[in-house]
Structures are given as structure tokens and as C-alpha cells.
Amino acid sequence: MKRRASIIGGVAAIAGSFVVFVIPFIFIILMAFKDKPQSALRDFSWPQGFHLWDNLVQVVTTRNWMMITAFINSALITVISVTLLVVLAAMVGFVLARRKTRMNGLIEFLILAGLMIPPAVVPTIWLMQGLKLFGTLHGMILIEVAYNLPFSIILYRAFVATIPRDLDEAAIIDGARPLDVFFRIILPMLWPVTVTNIVVQSVGIFNDFTNPLYYLPGNQNATVQLTLYNFQSQYNTSYNLLFTNILLITVPPLIVFLFFNRQIVAGMTAGAVKG
Amino acid sequence: MAGLEFKALHKTYGSVPVIKGVDLSVDHGEFVVFVGPSGCGKSTLLRMIAGLEDITSGELWIGDKLCNDVEPRDRGIAMVFQSYALYPHMTVYDNVGFGLKLARTDKAERDRKIRDAARILQMEALLDRKPSQLSGGQRQRVAIGRAIVRQPEVFLFDEPLSNLDAALRVDMRMELAKLHQDLGATMIYVTHDQVEAMTLADKIVVLNGGVVQQVGAPIDLYQRPANLFVAGFIGSPKMNFAEVTVQSIDGTMATVTSKDISSVSVAADTSRMSVGDTLTLGVRPHHLTLDASGTLVGGVSLVERLGNETNVSLKLPSGATWLVVLDGDHNLRGSQALQLAVDSSTVVLFDKTGQSLLAPR
Numbered sequence: 006m007k008r009r010a011s012i013i014g015g016v017a018a019i020a021g022s023f024v025v026f027v028i029p030f031i032f033i034i035l036m037a038f039k040d041k042p043q044s045a046l047r048d049f050s051w052p053q054g055f056h057l058w059d060n061l062v063q064v065v066t067t068r069n070w071m072m073i074t075a076f077i078n079s080a081l082i083t084v085i086s087v088t089l090l091v092v093l094a095a096m097v098g099f100v101l102a103r104r105k106t107r108m109n110g111l112i113e114f115l116i117l118a119g120l121m122i123p124p125a126v127v128p129t130i131w132l133m134q135g136l137k138l139f140g141t142l143h144g145m146i147l148i149e150v151a152y153n154l155p156f157s158i159i160l161y162r163a164f165v166a167t168i169p170r171d172l173d174e175a176a177i178i179d180g181a182r183p184l185d186v187f188f189r190i191i192l193p194m195l196w197p198v199t200v201t202n203i204v205v206q207s208v209g210i211f212n213d214f215t216n217p218l219y220y221l222p223g224n225q226n227a228t229v230q231l232t233l234y235n236f237q238s239q240y241n242t243s244y245n246l247l248f249t250n251i252l253l254i255t256v257p258p259l260i261v262f263l264f265f266n267r268q269i270v271a272g273m274t275a276g277a278v279k280g
Numbered sequence: 281m282a283g284l285e286f287k288a289l290h291k292t293y294g295s296v297p298v299i300k301g302v303d304l305s306v307d308h309g310e311f312v313v314f315v316g317p318s319g320c321g322k323s324t325l326l327r328m329i330a331g332l333e334d335i336t337s338g339e340l341w342i343g344d345k346l347c348n349d350v351e352p353r354d355r356g357i358a359m360v361f362q363s364y365a366l367y368p369h370m371t372v373y374d375n376v377g378f379g380l381k382l383a384r385t386d387k388a389e390r391d392r393k394i395r396d397a398a399r400i401l402q403m404e405a406l407l408d409r410k411p412s413q414l415s416g417g418q419r420q421r422v423a424i425g426r427a428i429v430r431q432p433e434v435f436l437f438d439e440p441l442s443n444l445d446a447a448l449r450v451d452m453r454m455e456l457a458k459l460h461q462d463l464g465a466t467m468i469y470v471t472h473d474q475v476e477a478m479t480l481a482d483k484i485v486v487l488n489g490g491v492v493q494q495v496g497a498p499i500d501l502y503q504r505p506a507n508l509f510v511a512g513f514i515g516s517p518k519m520n521f522a523e524v525t526v527q528s529i530d531g532t533m534a535t536v537t538s539k540d541i542s543s544v545s546v547a548a549d550t551s552r553m554s555v556g557d558t559l560t561l562g563v564r565p566h567h568l569t570l571d572a573s574g575t576l577v578g579g580v581s582l583v584e585r586l587g588n589e590t591n592v593s594l595k596l597p598s599g600a601t602w603l604v605v606l607d608g609d610h611n612l613r614g615s616q617a618l619q620l621a622v623d624s625s626t627v628v629l630f631d632k633t634g635q636s637l638l639a640p641r
Contacts, residue, residue, distance in 0.1 A: 171365035174332050179379035179426070180353035189378075193369045 033255075036248035044245035060249040067235050067246075071227055072253070079228045081142060083211045086149040090157050090206055091199055093150070098161025099191050103173065119155035126219050133220065145221045149210050157202050164198045165191065200268040208258040229254040282343035282356060282433035282466060283308045284329065289338035291324055291490075298324050300490040301338070306468070306483070311460050313477040314470045315513070316487035322470045323438055325487070329468065330359050330436050343433060353382075358427035359436040362443060364419045366411040366426075372398075373407040376425045397429040400462070417448045424459070437469040441476065449476075456480060474516045478502070486510050503626075508560060508634035517565045517591065520602040524561045524629075526553055532639050534629065536561060539598040542575045546627045547639045553631070560630040563622055565591075565605040571621030578602065580616045585609060594618060 036044050037060055038052035065072045101112060129148070130139060138144030168191065176186045192199075214230040221228065232254070236247040284306040291299035299321045306312050314322040327333040329340065331352035340347045347355050358379075366375050374381075376397055380390045398404045401421045411419055420440060427435055440456075441449045457480055460467055471477055477484050478498045486493040486501065486509070493513075494506040505511035511519045524536040527543060529550045536559065537543045544561070553559065568576065581601065582593035592604045592612060604620060612618070629637040 169363055169365065171361045171363045172367060174330075175359070175361060175365035175426075176367070176378070177332065178330060178352045178357065178359045179430070180382040181378075185382060190367055196369075 033248050033251050036244060037252045039245050041243055041245050044243070044248070047244060056245065057249070060245050061253070064232075064236075064246050064249045064253060068224065071224065071235065072229075072232055072250075074225065075227045075229045075232045078142060078226060079211055079230075082145055082149060082217075082228065083207050086146045086153070086210050087203055087207045089146070089150045090153055091202055094154055094157030094202065095161050095165075095192055095195055095199070096187065097154075097158045098163075098165050099187060101158070102162050102165035103170070116155045116158055119151075120159070124152060130220065139220065140222055140226060142221075142226065145217060145226075148216055148220050149213065152216070153206050153209065157206065160198050160202060161195060164195055168194055197268065200265060204261055204265045204268075208261060211258055283310070284434065284466065284468070285339075285341035287339040287341070289325070289328065289340060290336045291321070291328060291333060292336045298490050299328070299336075302487075302490075302492055304485060304492065304495065306466060308466055309464050311457075311467045311469065311480055311482045312485060313481035313483070314468065314485050314487060315472060315474075315477045316493075317513070318472070320487045321490040322487050326359075326436050326438055326468060326470045329355075329434070330357055331355055356433040357436055358430045358432035358434075359438065360420075360423045360427050360440045362439040364411075364423040364443075366419055366422055368411050370410070371407065372403070372409055372411070372414070372422050372425075375411065375422055376407075376429050379426065379430045393429050393431075397425040400428060400459075401425050416444050417452065420444065420452060424456075428459075428463070433466060435463075435465055435467040437467065437471075439471055440469075442471070442473070453479060474514065478514075484514075486513060488513075504636070504638050505562075505628060506636055508562070508630050508636075511562050511628060511630070511636070515564055517603045517605065519562045519564050519628075520568075522561050522563075522596075522598075522600060522602075524559055526555050526557045526559060529553070529555060536629065540576060540578070540596040540600065541622065544575060544622050544624050544627060546624055546629055548629045548637045549639055552637055553629075558632065559637070560634075562628045562630065563602075564626060565603040567623040567626040568602075568604045568606075568620045569623065570606060570610075570618065572619055574619045574621035576620040576622055578618055578620070580612050580614055580618060583610075583612045583614070585611075592618070594620075 032049060035049070035052060036047075038055060038057050040054065040056045040059075043050070043053055101109065133139035133144050133148075136144075138147065172190055172194075173186050176190045181189065212230060213228070214233075217226075217228040217231055221231075233247065233250055236243045236250060284304075286302050286304045289299055289302040290297070302325060314325060316322045324333060328335055329342075331347070331350065335348050342355055342357070367378065370378065373394060377390050377394045380393060385393070394407070395404070398407055401424060403418065403421050403425065406414060406418060406422070411422065414422065420443075423440070437456075441452050444452060453476055456469075460480075469476070469480060481498050483495060484498050484501050485495050488509050494501055494510045496504075501510060501514045505514060508521070512521070522538050522540060524538040524541070524544075527535045527537050529535075532547055532550055533545050534548045534550050534553060535543055535545045538561070541561075546561070576596075578594035578596045580592055581595045584591040587609060589608065590606045590610045590612070592606060592610075594602045594604050596602060604618075631637055
């Protein structure tokens with residue numbers, strides 16, 4: 006009896022997640038195969054004819070090859086922000102876990118506040134304009150780093166706390182300077198959390214729509230998520246192109262997740278249980 | 281060539297004093313063991329030598345260099361940790377060579393030194409493994425190898441054997457003694473294990489509450505403890521104590537008596553006592569022997585038969601419990617009355633402040 010119940014439960018769960026996750030994805034793929042008149046119906050029907058290649062060519066070449074620029078921009082923003090995030094968050098996590106000062110409480114409060122309080126867009130734009138960073142890629146990178154730093158720090162700090170302090174001290178006696186201790190001993194040992202951080206943050210930053218929309222105006226600055234706006238307007242939307250676009254920009258994060266799935270989970274739980 | 285010299289070393293954490301003025305000198309090549317109960321400051325003292333703890337006041341000399349504010353890497357020391365502290369992401373080879381790499385030793389030289397250390401410790405076969413693939417004893421060897429390869433003037437050991445099982449501990453203890461002989465370097469060793477302290481040390485430093493209680497050769501500490509604390513701490517099982525009254529003094533001999541012991545004559549520093557004084561008498565469990573005309577009578581309350589000796593817990597008339605170690609096997613029953621003789625030549629008297637009243641040699 007118990008066994009049958011668990012089978013029924015499993016099947017229900019699979020069916021549920023199929024409806025929630027797979028069916029929309031199938032819908033996207035089907036839409037990408039259709040031509041404009043059929044896609045305008047927005048129904049779950051089999052495509053009449055094979056239009057994927059035409060759609061792809063049109064999506065990529067639209068607005069003077071904007072898609073290519075967008076991919077380059079997104080790649081730059083993602084790679085540089087994630088690199089900065091990993092190095093900075095690991096350093097902060099290391100110092101925060103190792104050095105007990107009276108400031109620790111305040112710092113932890115600020116990190117938590119950074120995680121919970123939503124960013125104010127208009128003052129940020131004003132500040133960025135003052136610093137001449139508004140509408141630039143490096144400005145955007147700084148924004149992404151700032152917004153995502155608290156989460157990364159929390160992940161790292163929990164993990165650093167499980168690394169015995171004896172290791173730092175052994176390295177110091179071996180002649181390591183503080184930066185040696187960090188880069189040669191601590192950072193390599195943080196690898197599981199680093200993988201988690203890289204995957205979670207790069208998917209998040211690559212898929213970010215709102216922040217580039219606010220802080221990175223201009224055709225030359227488009228990121229992949231913003232290219233979605235190319236095919237959508239108040240009176241006229243090309244659904245076939247829109248969904249082809251979606252398909253195109255969903256693939257990179259999907260690949261990352263497929264490859265690193267196991268390591269992400271390992272890293273997420275690594276700090277939780279001392280092992 | 282490096283000895284060590286501590287001059288009035290102090291260490292406080294916030295307002296809590298941990299090391300309260302330690303003066304000590306260690307000659308080059310000496311094997312010095314710090315012993316004491318948990319929290320006595322022995323590890324802190326070691327870490328101060330290593331440079332992992334700041335020195336609040338006082339002076340630390342290593343060789344002829346004042347090392348209070350010298351970085352650990354420049355002190356000419358190497359340390360072996362209780363947890364081994366091997367870098368888990370590096371192979372044994374890299375673990376041992378890490379210090380040399382940081383010192384930018386050239387590659388051929390580094391390789392030679394690593395292989396030399398591996399040969400001394402007989403771990404050449406392990407060089408390509410990661411620490412997680414090693415047993416406890418092997419890890420300890422690697423940790424020692426990491427210390428040797430730096431050719432330090434002073435080796436520091438922080439309870440290096442306490443994570444090993446009993447049999448391995450005995451082996452490693454002998455290897456450490458041999459290593460000390462071969463290298464001839466100064467070694468400072470922290471432990472709470474009596475046997476390690478007694479067997480390895482040229483000189484034992486007994487610490488309690490951040491104060492040095494006594495410094496001396498192991499056997500001196502055992503036979504001539506400076507005070508009650510050292511008497512109770514050195515030697516296992518613990519020394520038995522009883523309150524006694526001075527009955528008479530005759531030259532260097534004092535005759536004392538108590539509720540449990542009819543009378544014992546002890547050689548002591550009689551100039552510091554007078555008839556009628558209350559003193560503390562200490563007898564080691566091994567120095568009590570079965571004797572029908574003995575001065576000590578008590579009832580057996582617990583017996584541990586080990587084959588070669590018998591540990592007896594003895595209930596005395598005053599209510600105190602003494603431990604007696606009898607040679608050979610004795611089949612004793614509970615509540616049986618025993619009569620024991622006290623070997624008066626090994627008895628130590630202590631005054632009210634706990635200082636021993638040993639006759640001057």
C-alpha cells in the first residue's frame with residue numbers, strides 16, 4: 006500500500022512539473038517554428054511548414070545585427086561581474102568569518118539589508134550620472150556586482166567558517182603573506198561554493214531584464230534580454246520572432262545548468278553541514 | 281644555533297590575563313615539554329613563540345634576536361599542529377614544499393629538500409597522494425615533513441600525537457625522540473600526556489594558571505616537586521595527600537602524625553617548620569607496600585587488577601580515599617582491611633602555602 010502511494014505521489018509530481026516547466030517550453034519551441042499569421046493565433050497547434058531558419062535569420066539581423074551586439078554585451082557583463090563577485094565576496098566572507106571585531110554585527114546587518122531592501126532606481130541613476138557611469142557597460146557591471154554581492158558573501162562566509170583556522174596558521178608559519186593565504190589556501194578550498202556562485206550569479210545576471218532596462222539605455226548597449234522588445238509593440242507583435250528570440254537566449258543558461266547541476270546542489274549544502 | 285629566552289612574558293585577552301609573567305631559558309638543542317591542565321596557557325605560550333599570538337609585554341628572544349614583533353616566517357621556527365593542518369587541495373609533495381615555494385627556492389633545490397625530508401620520514405611512496413588518502417599516522421608524518429623541510433632552528437609541537445590511537449602514539453613518540461637526536465634542533469613540545477612529557481623531555485616546564493610552577497628534568501620533577509600542584513600533576517596515578525601535624529623535630533628529620541597514619545619520620549627542611557604545625561604529606565601510590573606492621577590502615581573500596589600490578593582504592597578511617605598501586609597480582613575483596621607501610625624516604629611534606637619542604641640536597 007505504502008509503495009503504491011509513493012508511486013502515485015511521484016507520478017503526480019512529475020506530471021505537475023511537466024505542466025509547469027516543460028509545456029511552456031514546448032510552446033516556445035512550437036511558436037518558433039511557425040510563420041507570422043499562424044503565430045498570431047497564439048494557440049497550441051502544430052506548425053504549418055518549417056519557418057525556424059527564416060525566423061532565426063530575421064531575429065539575428067534585425068536592427069542592424071543587434072542580437073550579436075547584445076550577446077557580446079551580455080557576455081562581457083556576465084563574465085566580468087561574476088569574476089568580480091567571486092573574488093570580492095570570497096574575500097569579504099573570509100575576513101568576516103576569520104576576524105572578530107566589534108564591527109561584525111553592523112557589517113552583517115548591512116549585508117542582510119542589501120539582500121532585503123529593494124534598490125531605489127531613480128537615486129541610483131542620479132548617482133551614476135554624477136559619476137559619469139550611467140549608460141556604460143562598466144557602470145552596469147558595478148550595479149550587478151553591488152546588487153548580487155550580499156548573497157555571494159553569505160554563501161562564502163558560511164563555508165569559510167567550516168575551514169579550520171589551523172590551515173591559515175600553518176600557512177602563515179610556512180611564510181605565507183595574507184594574500185598568499187587567501188589565494189593559495191582559502192580560495193582553492195572554496196571551489197564548491199565558487200561553482201555554485203558562478204552558476205547562480207551568471208544565470209541571474211545573464212537573464213537580468215530590468216536592471217539593463219533602467220541603467221543601460223541605447224541601442225549599442227542592448228543586452229540579450231532587451232532584444233525581446235524588438236518584436237513587441239503596442240499595435241504589432243511578431244510572436245514567431247519573439248519566441249524564436251526567447252529560444253535563442255534561453256539556451257546558454259540552460260546549458261550552464263545542465264552541466265553544473267550536481268555541483269550547484271553540492272555547493273548550496275556545503276556550508277550547511279560541517280563535514 | 282638558537283636557544284630561546286623568555287623575559288617576563290605576559291599575555292592578556294582583553295582584560296583577562298592568560299600568561300602571567302613567564303621567565304625561561306632554553307638552550308640550543310634542548311627538548312622542552314610544556315605540560316599543564318587545560319587552559320593553563322601552555323598552547324598560548326607556544327603560539328606566542330610561533331608569532332600567532334601577540335605578546336602583551338615582556339621579551340621573547342630566539343637565538344640572539346628579539347622576536348616580539350618579528351613575522352612568523354622570519355623567526356626560524358616551524359610548527360606541527362594537533363590537527364596536522366595539511367592543505368587538503370595539495371598533494372603531499374606540494375604540502376611539504378609549500379613553504380619553500382613561498383620562499384621562492386629554486387625548483388631543483390626544492391625538489392631535493394622535499395625528497396630528503398621524505399626519506400628521513402620514510403614517506404617517499406606517499407608524495408603523490410592527497411591528505412585525504414592518508415591515515416592519521418601518515419598525515420602526522422607529512423606535517424612533520426613540512427616542518428623539517430624548512431630547516432628551522434626551533435621546532436614547535438602542539439599536542440601532535442593526541443589525535444593518534446594508543447599504539448601509533450607510542451611509535452611516533454619514539455620517532456620524534458629519534459628525530460630530535462638526528463636533527464639536534466631545539467624542540468618545544470606541548471602536551472597533557474604525562475608519558476610523552478616524561479619520556480621525551482630534557483626539561484619539563486609545568487604551567488598552571490599562566491604561571492610556571494617548576495622547571496626541571498623529568499625525574500627531578502617526579503622526585504622533588506616544588507609544590508603541591510606539581511606533585512599532584514606529575515606522576516600517574518596521582519600522589520595521595522593527607523593533612524598531618526608535626527610531632528617532633530630531630531635534626532633534619534621531622535616526625536609527623538595524622539588520624540590515618542600513626543607516625544612517620546620524614547627527611548625535610550626542618551628550618552621552615554615547628555612542632556605543632558599543620559602540613560600536607562604526599563605519598564605516591566607506588567610507594568605504599570603491604571606490611572603487617574605498617575602504619576597505615578584502610579578498607580578496600582575498589583580494585584583494578586592489571587596483571588602486573590593492582591590498583592586499589594583505599595578508604596581511610598578519616599574518610600579520605602587513597603590510591604595504592606601494589607606490585608603483582610593481588611586478589612583483594614571489597615571492604616577487606618589492609619595494613620600498609622609508607623616508604624618514608626619518598627614522602628614529601630608541603631607547608632600551608634603548598635610549597636614543598638624538601639631537605640636540601
